[in-house]
Amino acid sequence: MTGSQRIEADYLIETAEDPRRAAEAMAGEQSSGTFISVPGETPELTARAAARVERLDLLETVATPSLPSARPDGAPAPGGYRRAHVTLSWPLDTIGPSLPNLVATVAGNLFELKQFSGLRLRDIRMPDSFADAYPGPRFGIAGTRKLAGVAQGPLIGTIVKPSVGFGPQETASLVATLCEAGIDFIKDDELQSDGPLCPFADRVKAVMRVIETQADRSGKKAMFAFNLTGDLDQMRRRHDLVLAAGGTCVMASLNAVGLVGMIELGRVSQLPIHAHRNGWGALSRAPLLGWSYTAWHKLWRLAGADHMHVNGLANKFSEPDESVIESARACLAPLFPDRPMPLMPVFSSGQTALQAPATYAALGSTDLIFAAGGGILAHPDGPGAGVTALREAWDAAVAGVPLDRHAQQHPALAGALRRFG
């Protein structure tokens, strides 16, 4: 592998100052900067270690600051706030190929700099040595398809609902219904890991018994992502329990576990890791602050996440469709030219048969998990018809046939369109 030996990061900035000077302040803060120059600081040393402004593209000027202004009087700057795209770079040798130190470097103090009324990390590019240090998803798309027994088309998935309140037996009984309905994938809710009301070990035992029974009967073994989120020793123990019980997937909440915990889980896991993004809104929902999904998802992908949540079209949350599609495309794009590290995007939130055509049209791929809760369980002809309707909707999408026309010959899809349309 070859490539640059510098780390690069792209930002959207907004500033009342000269954007070039503000960009240089970013580079200074995130490398050799201090507010007063100190003994020992030489031009040679700065050249060896300093961050560089690689690129600056001016964008629009806005009248009001996106984040609270640093001006003491609180009034908007008379000249307005200029936005720009900025690319900074750092020599790899200051941190080496270390994901945690990459985060401190590209996403450290700079969000707090008073020069900026907006600062958002848009993308990160890493030297190849990061791919040597972090092997990425162990299962990815191909490994997930193999374990789930789904050679083509999306994995049709669902979520154990209600999120909390079910004990192991109630969960298993819902899983039985879903297995009989022919589901490919089921995930625990992110609110359910190992609480006294639904202990992890009991849930694994009860659920796997149902899944194995159904697999013996039909030859199809549904993939269940058990939420093992917890402290490190707990996650390890829970992973081993799932593996021993014949389970084929574990799930973790990325923002709750954090990067070092996910790297460690990625190293030990012998099962695909289903990565839940809950909490992501806090890092992303202010348009001029935080992280883009494109930049953020790269951390977890290198750490070994095999599936990552991207929300869904026409979802019940606040995210616009364009943003959802951009995230899913990021998941499917190669991470390094020689090491694509493919992972599976997971669509969810208010998904029904209705969203299949637009999702496929935007992505041109079925390498994804399409998860529906009510969209399956609330089908008028029952969960079996719910799963079938989703498969039919995706068949129609891939074939380029409008849903209503496809529904004429496919009663399950017709039922879904009546219920959710």
Add this chain to the structure above:
Amino acid sequence: MTGSQRIEADYLIETAEDPRRAAEAMAGEQSSGTFISVPGETPELTARAAARVERLDLLETVATPSLPSARPDGAPAPGGYRRAHVTLSWPLDTIGPSLPNLVATVAGNLFELKQFSGLRLRDIRMPDSFADAYPGPRFGIAGTRKLAGVAQGPLIGTIVKPSVGFGPQETASLVATLCEAGIDFIKDDELQSDGPLCPFADRVKAVMRVIETQADRSGKKAMFAFNLTGDLDQMRRRHDLVLAAGGTCVMASLNAVGLVGMIELGRVSQLPIHAHRNGWGALSRAPLLGWSYTAWHKLWRLAGADHMHVNGLANKFSEPDESVIESARACLAPLFPDRPMPLMPVFSSGQTALQAPATYAALGSTDLIFAAGGGILAHPDGPGAGVTALREAWDAAVAGVPLDRHAQQHPALAGALRRFG
């Protein structure tokens, strides 16, 4: 220990809907909610597991949404956006005393809910069982004072600058200067952990040789916080290196390491953990999104952080002074009535002798680390006078004597006032 068996979280919300209904949507999303009711969901089950709205206090109405509006036309809601303080509670039994699952519960999907044009977590209250599961800082204030040999007054600290570019010998030579100046505490920069330009093991060796030499000479052993941020095995190895070399502190970047990594570090560390908050701005700088420091710092404190950064008064960043003081007060407040788990707030960023009086006046405590970079090294009479001036400024602050009056008899302080005033 006794107390409630429910977890509580306080939020600031902003919504175009009826705030009570919006609060109920939060509670639903973070417990038994789904967008279509599903088979198996019973009133008994909901009562057992559901989150509750404990309290709702209406605040002002604003004309424009703080975060992008969910309205399809993009226009502001005609009735405006109502703000409110909301308290939700959850039964402990749904997750048990688990910090990662607490995060997924109180700070999960809810930031993305389309009902809200603003949602910020203000505080978290946990049942006592969390204190049993997570013992908190092992050293805290008393342990840090003992290891640093500072019985009273703040620890006068500094930061190795420039942040990057120094090799082990250059770092050690700066440390020698600082030790001779009588410094109590020195921290690595958060951009410097184990890069090829300044390998961790070599830095520890070179720095500790200087510190031990100075300790033999003067009886005073400066505390150096070595930045061990990295993957788990790297952090463990680095911790052991520091311990074996006679070091007395390690440092980690909280947002880069994440919660599970910090919990694990807290369990194994035999040295105080200096917790750097870089990246915090991404979670906090939008006033109507993310986390308050009060809520956020509790996670790391339970996980075992002994020192936590709180920025400083009149800092070089965008944070207002009130916010800095609120954070420092949170660090000094007891975490549980029977288990206060005290930790030391760390003031830094553009700090000089000038900020000592206001900092002391606001806190009424000297249980803190007061870190200055240029504020020490750029003193006109050299670093020794820089450290002395900070001590003199704090003496004056505690005695209630104005700095300029105290400076009449204290030339180091007088020099600092001339240089930084």
